[in-house]
Amino acid sequence: MATTLGKTNSGAAFGRSIPRVEAQAKVTGKAEYVHNLRLPGMLYGKVHRSTVAHGRIRGIDVSAAKALPGVYAVYTAADIIKLIPEPYYGPAFHDQPILAVDKVHHVGEPVALVLAADPHVAEAAAQLIDVDYEELPAVFDEVEAMTSKAIVHEVLKPAGTFPDLKHLKGKRDTNIALDFHLRRGDAQKAFAEADHVFEHTFRTQQVLHVPLEPFVTVADPTPNQLVIHTASQSPSFVRIEIARLLGWAENKVRVKVPYLGGGFGAKLYIKTEALTAAAALLAGRPVKISLTMEEQFYQITKHAATLRIKSGVTNEGKVTARECEVWWNGGAYADIGPRVTQKSGFTAPGPYDIDHVSIDSYALYTNLPAAGALRGFGIPQLVWAYESHTDMIAKALKMDPLAIRRKNILREGRPQATGTLMRDAGIEKVLERLAQRMDWEKAFDKGGGAIRRGRGIAIGFKASISPTTSVAIVNVSADGSCMVYCSTVDMGQGSDTAMAQFAAEALGIPVESVTVVHPDTDVTPYDMATLGSRSTYHMGHAVKLAAEDARDKLMQLAKDVGLSAETTPIPDIFRKKYGMQAGNVVGVGSYIPSYTSPDAQGQTDNATPFWMIGATGAEVEVDTETGEFKITRLVNLVDVGRPVNPAIVETQISGATMMQLGFTLFERMDFDAGQCTNASLADYKIPGIRDVPLVMENEAVDMVQQSGPFGAKGVGESGTFGVSPAIASAIDDAVGVRLTSLPLTAEAVYRGLRAQAGKPLDE
Amino acid sequence: MATTLGKTNSGAAFGRSIPRVEAQAKVTGKAEYVHNLRLPGMLYGKVHRSTVAHGRIRGIDVSAAKALPGVYAVYTAADIIKLIPEPYYGPAFHDQPILAVDKVHHVGEPVALVLAADPHVAEAAAQLIDVDYEELPAVFDEVEAMTSKAIVHEVLKPAGTFPDLKHLKGKRDTNIALDFHLRRGDAQKAFAEADHVFEHTFRTQQVLHVPLEPFVTVADPTPNQLVIHTASQSPSFVRIEIARLLGWAENKVRVKVPYLGGGFGAKLYIKTEALTAAAALLAGRPVKISLTMEEQFYQITKHAATLRIKSGVTNEGKVTARECEVWWNGGAYADIGPRVTQKSGFTAPGPYDIDHVSIDSYALYTNLPAAGALRGFGIPQLVWAYESHTDMIAKALKMDPLAIRRKNILREGRPQATGTLMRDAGIEKVLERLAQRMDWEKAFDKGGGAIRRGRGIAIGFKASISPTTSVAIVNVSADGSCMVYCSTVDMGQGSDTAMAQFAAEALGIPVESVTVVHPDTDVTPYDMATLGSRSTYHMGHAVKLAAEDARDKLMQLAKDVGLSAETTPIPDIFRKKYGMQAGNVVGVGSYIPSYTSPDAQGQTDNATPFWMIGATGAEVEVDTETGEFKITRLVNLVDVGRPVNPAIVETQISGATMMQLGFTLFERMDFDAGQCTNASLADYKIPGIRDVPLVMENEAVDMVQQSGPFGAKGVGESGTFGVSPAIASAIDDAVGVRLTSLPLTAEAVYRGLRAQAGKPLDE
Secondary structure, eight states: OOOBOOOTTSSSSTTOOOOOTTHHHHHTTOOOOGGGOOOTTOEEEEEEEOSSSSEEEEEEEOHHHHHSTTEEEEEOHHHHHHHOSSOEEOSSBSOEESSOOSEEOSTTOEEEEEEESSHHHHHHHHHTOEEEEEEOOOOOOHHHHTTOSOOSOSBOOBOSSOGGGGGGTTOBSOOEEEEEEEEESOHHHHHHHOSEEEEEEEEEOOBOOOOSSOOEEEEEEOSSOEEEEEOOSOHHHHHHHHHHHHTOOGGGEEEEOOOOSOOTTTTOSOSSHHHHHHHHHHHTSOEEEEOOHHHHHHHOEEOEEEEEEEEEEOTTSOEEEEEEEEEEEOOSSOTTHHHHHHHHHTTTTOSBOOSEEEEEEEEEOOSSSOEEOOTTTTHHHHHHHHHHHHHHHHHHTTOOHHHHHHHHBOOTTSBOTTSOBOOSOOHHHHHHHHHHHTTTTSOOOOEETTEEEEEEEEEEEEEOOOSOOEEEEEEEETTSOEEEEOOOOOSSSOHHHHHHHHHHHHHTSOGGGEEEEOOBTTTSOOBSOSOTTOHHHHHHHHHHHHHHHHHHHHHHHHHHTTOOTTTSBHHHHHHHHHSSSOOEEEEEEEEOOOOOOOOTTSOOSOSOSOEEEEEEEEEEEEETTTOOEEEEEEEEEEEOBSOSSHHHHHHHHHHHHHHHHHHHHTOOOOEETTEESOOSTTTSOOOOGGGSOSEEEEEEOSOOOTTSGGGBOOOTTGGGTTHHHHHHHHHHHHHSOOOOBSSOOHHHHHHHHHHHTTOOTTO | OOOBOOOTTSSSSTTOOOOOTTHHHHHTTOOOOGGGOOOTTOEEEEEEEOSSSSEEEEEEEOHHHHHSTTEEEEEEHHHHHHHOSSOEEOSSBSOEESSOOSEEOSTTOEEEEEEESSHHHHHHHHHTOEEEEEEOOOOOOHHHHTTOSOOSOSBOOBOSSOGGGGGGTTOBSOOEEEEEEEEESOHHHHHHHOSEEEEEEEEEOOBOOOOSSOOEEEEEEOSSOEEEEEOOSOHHHHHHHHHHHHTOOGGGEEEEOOOOSOOTTTTOSOSSHHHHHHHHHHHTSOEEEEOOHHHHHHHOEEOEEEEEEEEEEOTTSOEEEEEEEEEEEOTTSOTTHHHHHHHHHTTTTOSBOOSEEEEEEEEEOOSSSOEEOOTTTTHHHHHHHHHHHHHHHHHHTTOOHHHHHHHHBOOTTSBOTTSOBOOSOOHHHHHHHHHHHTTTTSOOOOEETTEEEEEEEEEEEEEOOOSOOEEEEEEEETTSOEEEEOOOOOSSSOHHHHHHHHHHHHHTSOGGGEEEEOOBTTTSOOBSOSOTTOHHHHHHHHHHHHHHHHHHHHHHHHHHTTOOTTTSBHHHHHHHHHSSSOOEEEEEEEEOOOOOOOOTTSOOSOSOSOEEEEEEEEEEEEETTTOOEEEEEEEEEEEOBSOSSHHHHHHHHHHHHHHHHHHHHTOOOOEETTEESOOSTTTSOOOOGGGSOSEEEEEEOSOOOTTSGGGBOOOTTGGGTTHHHHHHHHHHHHHSOOOOBSSOOHHHHHHHHHHHTTOOTTO
16 A cells, blocks of 8 residues: 555545445454353353342342352452442443342342353342342332322432533432423513413333343453453443443453444443443453343333423414423432433424424333333433424414424524524425425325224424533654544444545545544543534544644655655655664544533523434325334434445435334333333334335435534434324324323224214223 | 642652552453453354475466365455555565565464364464465575575565665665664774783574464454554554555554563564555454464564674773674565664674774664564674683783773763763663672682582673653642543553553652552554563653643643632632532643754764663573583673562562573574474473572662753663673683673583583583
């Protein structure tokens, strides 16, 4: 290879649909996952889990488990505490114990751990553990949790990481893990003055992320470091949090992340890492804990939510006031739920230009499995509510759904509910493109007879998680090839490919010359986490800065030896300097966007570095006799700024859409007294190939994020936003049945049709 | 940990005898070596080796080997060439084939490779291979090689890396792989004018490095990269050279080096890596080739040499002219021999201030196993010759050995034979300190009867290998702990500990906060190699620069958020900037010393960035009846600049001394028609605990290397310099027998005693 440093930002690498860098490894089955990892002397850990939703532990009898031949050790909280006196972790609250201490807070909570060389022995022994519980009153509903006498945690322990949680420290007798409030203008006055006031309440269900690779961690206590191989989206956080628990320095903990079989938010912060690490240190042996698919149902879920939205509207359909009240069912441990509450909170009024806004958003502890981040970070639930609400207003006012949106849309330069002015937010462009692709203003055949046709549109938006930090290193070798070091986790979204493109574009070298190194905290520098569609923007910036730094140093190197870097092949520059193929040029980039914390009213002039916009149009056919419906067309439009890799962007949009389709049509965790009754993929249906809409179109609209690296912004979640309300509105458009709870089932439509006809269900 | 950035260069970390960072891992047996590595699907490779010293391959019959059950594959050069059309490697010449192509050039040369899942099967199959040779005339002696009709290589192929080899490209009918010439003043005229002219010829033997871990490589053909786990001292070179052979980019080859069980120069450049890599790629499976101790005898040796030294001397003992002619027996492949020839060549006159100098130094191909770098890089051989010569002159002139050295020593600021002025070279200081510790000017009891006592001193010096490059990265975590990334290989010399001390000292943080990452070309940046005592100086500089860069960035980070880095704990600075424990500060350091290439006369004003000085004083007791002798006292003094870690420096001096003691007293590879006849540790004795001198004293004299990082310089080799001649001179002092060939055996002394007495050996 005799590459010359080409032009930077020439479009040679960025914006091209190059194949994914990991494609070959994956299709040949050679890509390595933590599940494949076996270390000499490794023990397998199996968890004994709580059978009650809320209870005090009177005693744990591990004698039968210990007596089972082949069992190496059985640990309970009493053992953990010898190693870690304060064994509570969490990104927002230090509320989650490594193993249950004194109390259990949900069914499925880890109470004891069995280690054995044979995982089947460990599994059998875990079932022999007998725990005596004193059951306590439990609360499962998020709205009830506001006022319930059943208190999940006796005292709140914020982690100290987020300023808006600090006032909760030491608070008792409450299930509220965060209350977010935003006030803009005077909503109550505006309601009084409005021509119409509409108020609707919506429900979303608790669902699962269902990465096809269940969570797995191997902890290896080497002499100088504790090495943790884990299927995590946040290696830097795992390192810092495990080091904190142990009272160690960061560099005594090494976290390595190979390929991930999906993440979607299920693998963020600490999941099984603390338990695996503690067990490995107690045992003095490597330990692997790999969850079964069933166990994933107890590990982390998406928040169920109740959302009440009230709007004041003029006769012309202009929304003048909006009140939103949202209760997020956070389950037994806060995880990152308070951030979901706050980050989604301030966009609750939707992409609309409303002068008077009042938002109250609550993260609530309940006795269900903990909820955390899931693709969209609360936005799909919000959009489901506010876009259903928009259509219900339009219908009441006999307005066209497109027209009411055109009237109210938040246009470029206008203040969002926080007061932050909209910049580079393609709300209008995406909406208009959706109208165009849906032929919205042309006649639509609504069918007849038993089969009725309908259509719906919905648009949502999201802020980036801010302010968060990414650091990258770019190392150019003497032959002009290049290594990129960053802790962004490629979990299928194609970030390795994107980062290679960023580096190549910024350096001005072929993308084929770039290798991206897998996250390993001993190797790749700090990154906040791979979540919230932040990597393209944040790590993209960091990699670009690092590559630019390397380019500057390479230019200087050339200058030092009397050469021009623009015309001399890179190997020749190194050769002139070092006399042979030798040396490296190393560039460093560190990026954090600017940000202004909101004031007590939730107001800030800088709420986010960029906005993500996603819209969906749906066409459905509904069978009026059975309530069954099928999606005949789904159009998904997203503002991604400039797409880094159009082919990958397309798969991000379609993947997000399909995932949201599962939540829209089938997925729901069912509970009976806190016990999940469908904790298996036999009972919990996720979308299959037959569930793909007959026609599905995905498009990145033509936009540029001026502040983004080469004009790019995040895309991982935007495809989820509009799916649920577009389909609900299409059903309503077809048969006049408005569903306000997810999932949207044929049964619910049938019930609606029967009620509409004034007929009993069984006639 | 709440470390505040302390003062840099405060002496808090540098110069302290902290325990080695790897001590716990090693004493608990948990340190990992390549020998321990087993990968899924891994095959073992066993080599079939040439039985003739020089021959044309008429045919290779692998049928019996292939037919052995369990054999996966048998490869010869014909297979290698399918993958690598030009399968020749080497740092100085591209002369060494991965497997013998058409010809063999020494006994033990790899001719074929067998792969099997069971290494015993591979071994058995390797013995079934039958090669038909047409034997060719061979040459084994280095002086004969100058004029022999037996030509080892038909045509010379310089690698293009070293300018002084370029004129050899395409040269035929020669065994000279480098001829180095230095002329200063007019030696011939000075000889004519001298009061006395002395000329002596010395011999040194071919020896082995004997690392206790024989060479081993595992090559793993992963989908995106070829990963090479190897016990190498030069991971960066392995990456570049393997990439070159394959025609790949550097970043498609990853070289990982865990702990090394010793190196001493045996594990430099390419050893078994190319063969292992090629086999793994051909097989599509991981391949391990681990040499037996016997096979090490065929892999790499230290040069045998013949050294002729001639001096013109005044009646007062001032040396006015010196002529040196040195023939280095490089064996069948050049490896780094030409560098040994050149780098040692210009110090051949010794640490003496001589106006008229003529040096001719030759690297010669012969039909012995290839010779390469070995601790001291040719200097112990030179010192052996020139210091024996010094004492022989002193004896002839009836001068005291200390007095003749005092008269001729090269003092600070004076020009060395290249013309380069001596700076920070403790030649005088080391010599005077040696005289003091040996009580040289006091009476010495020479014994009586059968046991006679004698003493000797010797002093030598060495230049650093120049100009060579080291790059380092220092990454400070948000809690103030720190990772150092460098490709220096800790092979027992304590470099990990030293680099931690450099980083801590430069940053101003506790050394306990620093972790040094193992070499891995995907992780740690370029380093020329771990050789020639270069790491402390070169990588010490790079790490110091990287730490200073990180410190500057941390100071700036503090300033940006209105804090003082001197008074604020590091975690608080990060927390203020990022709102939580987040982020990294990454510093980069790249170092290459300045250097001026010598002119045609070998003259340069800048031959080396620093000088290493080592001296030894020996006291011996010789049994005049048997020739047996024992070393009763060995005093080793070294100029190390400021010692990084005095305890480790002491072990470097004692280790080097003991190694040279082996070469001085026992070690010699014996050959019969090119076949090594003592290729086992049963027949080839290395020093054991009973061979340690009764009294052994090691001291780093009080010096500062002004240009060194914190005043330090290299120390790994200096302990070897004076050992052989000091002992030889002590024997001569005791019994008047002057030995001029190594090793110094009781038999040789006995022969000398009998000759001295004019008696036959068997009387």
